[in-house]
Amino acid sequence: MAPFTRAICALLASLPGGTWKNPFCVPGVETQPGKLAQTSPPSSVEEPAQSSPPGTIGRYHDEDEDENHLILPGIVETCAGNTPTTRHKWCKHSIDTDYTRSSPTTGVVREYWLEATDVILAPDGVSRALTVINGTVPGPTLYADWGDIVRVHFTNSLHTSHNGSSIHFHGIKQNHTVMSDGVPSITECPLAPGKTRTYEWKAEQYGSSWYHSHFELQAWQGIFGGLIINGPATADYDEDLGSIFLNDWGHEGPVPMDDKATIFRGPPIMDSGLINGTNTFGNLGRRYNIAFEAGKSYRLRFINAAIDSHFKFMLDNHEMTVIASDFIPLEPYVTKIVDIAIGQRYDVIIKANQQQVADNFWLRAIPQLPCSLNKNAHNIRAIVHYGKQPSEPTTTGYPFLDKCQDEKELTPWFARDAREPNMTIPIVASLKIVGDRVKWSVNGTIFTSDWSNPTLLQVIDQVPSFKPSTLVVEVPDAEQAFYMVLYNLTPFPHPIHLHGHDFAIISQGPGLLFAEEAINAFTRTNPPRRDTATLPALGHLVLAIRTTNPGAWLMHCHIGWHTSEGFGLQILERAKDIPALLDTERLRRECQDWKEYQSRFSIEQSDSGI
Known part of the structure; x- marks a missing residue:
């Protein structure tokens, strides 16, 4: 049995139920691979963006090239966007620009004011208590152009529900701005009611996403809204x-x-x-x-x-x-x-x-x-x-098979190959029963963090070690490639989201990979890249990530119940580089505000903390 296989089998054996007679752990048997201030958009939403002809491919970049992932400041450039027939262009840049190495510097700050409040609304006609942003579901859309600075002032006015809150900008890498990732217990303490926090980051990516609370289940209680960063695109549209x-x-x-x-x-x-x-x-x-x-x-x-x-x-x-x-x-x-x-x-x-x-x-x-x-x-x-007034359609949908799977035809326009890994990290997702409740575990541990003691604060305080329940995976060195090999021991698929990065999907499918040969057979030529991917039921997902962004980055299942019940871990990336990126005084002050509020209203943490 190869060393990689032995490590996985040992991990499986330590979980409840042992290896449950898995044949792949029998010696000699291995598997084969198998965001209200501004509601009108900036320059180009009315005439947004696009690319070179379909079927061609943009600049090619080899992941093995040495590169500085700090986006260097350039000459301030104003940009009027593009037109319906020039969507591939973006002023001095285009769809062929490698945005991981170069992005515009517009000198423009897009500033927004968001407020979380308790309301009663009826989105589908049935009234329900909600917590929302600026009074609506979804909240107002945040717009920016590629290269802008986005500054969001967020006020917690949840004086009825007495809840903390946060804002996470889903998919934004937060390159060297980890304090703006918005994850209580990881990058901040929850924002106490009556307080305001400012998040600020540069729009080094472009495209579509959303912002949402990362406190308890507030994202699905109504604290979410759109996020659009205008830039080039790979096809024309009106x-x-x-x-x-x-x-x-x-x-x-x-x-x-x-x-x-x-x-x-x-x-x-x-x-x-x-x-x-x-x-x-x-x-x-x-x-x-x-x-x-x-x-x-x-x-x-x-x-x-x-x-x-x-x-x-x-x-x-x-x-x-x-x-x-x-x-x-x-x-x-x-x-x-x-x-x-x-x-x-x-x-x-x-x-x-x-x-x-x-x-x-x-x-x-x-x-x-x-x-x-x-x-x-x-x-x-x-x-x-098509008419001026809508009426009830009588059209019929396309036939389909019920399946929980990702799209398959995902070829990144800007091609990048994945590097060989400097390290491989196995992750096993499974269920645990604790008393009368079901929990989710990662490598046998139910993720539990402390709202009032976030990871970034622990880094500043130089704690000698992290509690095992916080599932900290440390990757200390810059410009390293590592693979996360995820195994799903349950019959439920899981949408896996990584903060602070996107990743390359090296392998995704049914079955559990154990053999060294499986690693060697992964496709590394321009694999699909994204920040959220499905871990199949009773299957595997292999992600290639590079250590280009110092911070504490949460990886978790995006099913609300599963996150609440402990399905998460955190990647502590380049810890020695993190303190220089932090406003320590602000972090301590906001945590003290939260502790005082939590004590005054006897608020107990009832979930995983994320």
Whole structure:
């Protein structure tokens, strides 16, 4: 048995149930590989961005090249964006610019003021207590241009629910700005009610994403909104219609539903779903409507912001050209249906060329049965209409098979090969029963961190070691490549999201990889890159990451219940370089504010801390 295999089998044997008679751990037997201040967008949202001809490929960069991942400041350049026929351009840059090494410096600061409040709203017609941003679900969209500085002032006004809060900018690498990642117990203490915190970072990426709270289950209580960074694109289009949020929805709210999930040892059943914060439930509520003009092409930015649903989305009778996944521009490909896991984003272009068929069409988001339970799974719809007023469509959706899987045709426009790893880190996800509750574990440990003692504060204080329950994986050296080899011992798929980085997907599929030969057979030539990927049920996921960004970066399953129940770990990257990046006085002050509030209102931490 090879050393890598022995290490995995030893790890499996230490978990409850041992190796459960896994044949791969029998000696001699191995497997084969198998964001309100500003609500109008900056320069280019009305005429956003695109690329060179489909089918060609941009500049090629070899991961083995020595490179400085600090984006060097350049001459301040103003940019008017691009036009419907020049989407591949972006002033002095283009879709072929390697944004990991070079980005514009616009000198522009996009400043926003966000406030979290307790409200009663009825997104699908059924009233429910929510916590929201600036009074709406979703919250206002944050816009920036590639190379801008984004500054967000966030005020916690949750004086009814007495909750802490935070804002995380999903998919933003936070290159050398780890204090703006917005994760309580990792990069900050929760923001206490009555307090304001400022997050600031440079838009070194471009594309589509979202911001959300990372405190308890607040993201699914309503604290989320869109995030659009304008830049070049890989295909031309006429208009940008902005973010399209896909949510599942429960009328009880996420906290009581989470209690049921942990006690009854199974995922709760959602009541309905929302598209851009609205839908119908029985005779209540209203549909979200999108107006098309025949002959035009439209960019739509789909975001799966669900708590526990993997969707397939489609527009009846129309094809879609996919041009980006997460923040990664893609070689465009045409499809009728797109799979989107929780936390993922897809930018698509749709041509308005079906008016001869009908004036109204269903836009559908369909939860996939193997990993999504919903009482109204076939009613999560919006109306796309060619006429001035929408009416109920009579169109039919495309046929499909219920599967919880990632899109397969993802070829990054800017090609990068993955390096051989300097180290390989095995991660095993499994279930644990603790008393009468179900928990998730990583390498046999249920992740538990302390709101009032974040990892960054511990780094400043130079603690001699971290508590085992905080699952700190230390990678100390710069410019190293390491592989995270994730194994799923459960029959449930998991959307895995990494903060502070994107990653290359070296291998993804059924079965558990054990053999050295499996590592040697991984495809490293321009593999798919993104920041959220599905770990298949009873399968594996191998991610290649480079140590280019000092910080404490959370990796977790993006199913809300699973994060709450302990499915997470943190990568402590280049710890010796972190203190120079921190405002220590601010961090200590904000943590003291939280401790005082927590003590005054007797707030107990009831989840994993993330």
